[in-house]
Amino acid sequence: MTEGSIHLPGKQDLMNSRVLIVDDQEPNRKLLAALVQSMGVGHIEHARDGVEGLSKMESFQPDLVLLDIMMPNMDGFEMCRRLRQNPAWKDLPVLVNTALSEPRERVECFDAGATDMVVKPLNAPEVIARVRIHLENRLLLGALRQFHERVAQELSMASAMQHSLLPDQARLKALSEQFGLVISSRFETSSELGGDFWQVRDLQDGRLGIILVDFSGHGVAASLNAFRLHTLLDQLPPGNDPSLWLSQLNSLLKPLLPVGQFATVLYAIVDAKQERIDYAAGGAPSPILMPPNGQAQLLDASGLFLGATAKADYDNLSAPFPAGAQLLLYSDALTETQGRDGQMLGDEGLLELAQSSAQEPAPLNSLMSRFEARFPPPWEDDLTAVWIGNQAHPG
């Protein structure tokens, strides 16, 4: 076992275990306590009936209850039923010891919420064996829970780090004003971490570069690739020639990626004043271009995936982007997520959805809420959507 893995309980660990013995007969309580003590259990408490048993649950916090059935005031059935009503005791092992031996009566014990039972007259080795199994399960469950909590905490921190790689709202707003654009975005990972990535760059010549990348797979491994990419952007800042930049990025990324891992990529340079988009792509979902008063269309984003081959060439493409035009860039979760009927939206479906959202005051919000209605989250793949509108007026 390596450090950080789950700790399996041993005999020593029973020192910290707590057992509550509920029985109206003192000799029975003493016998059970002696057995439990012989196992090394460190904390033992007694109760004479169900009422006293319940009253000691909160203060004693048992890991296991040894419960007699026939007792005055409140019998074992009733105590068991009542403690199961408290969610905190839902998984607590309750080991019933009973003289009832009819199958129907045994079923009644389990119906009341008993975990297991031993039949009187008690057989000492059997009692010890059953108590041990349930206490060890309890310890294992606790260890698992701790492990789960630790991993959840680490993933939550890592998720915040991943979100910090993306442009935040304030930056988008500032860039939007500076470049005469309206930019809005959505970024959702299918688990805590994901393999989608997007970024914007001021190219210092009045144009804005937008990068959208989707690494194959999702989860922790894919997100590590997204972090790698983010580091490479400093080494190789997105330049003025989209196809050249993709080719250079591929050469840097290929040696870092295990064979079989790759990314779809799109690098677009938006020029609001000159009213055009120049871009290059590697196997990305087709961007959707919505002219001000015309039919939305899918742009060609075919090309080799980043990481597919050591050397890759890409094509420079361009499209008109007049004032009032809008552009949707996205990862394939939008088109390939399956609805309850197994159907996917597909390119054409998304094209329709985008076209009909284009006139709304907040087009991306409108598109996403209609998407969510038809394809309710959680989604199985990471989802990125970036909506860009040209607000600039010529001259």
Next chain:
Amino acid sequence: MEHTVRSIADGKEVVLTGRLTFADHNGFRSVIAMFQEPGNKRFVLDLSGVEFIDSAALGMVLLARDTAISKGVSLVLKGARGQVKRIMEVAKFNKLFVMED
């Protein structure tokens, strides 16, 4: 994913059917392992029965290509249709593989 194998001249044809996804990792590895067998010079992956391929499975196809190149085996992708054909066109697989209808 289901797969069946039949012998062809100087190699094997592997017919894949169903949805090809991350879940088929092990099945696909066993197909790639056949590249190592002596006497196989040519592999044809028949994709005509594959209705959907996800990005993880595309990665496995790229892995197959890498292995084929290193073993000196020629690899042919045959009969892709529907979503499989579209995504392989978008990814320009024709630049990486011999594609047959």
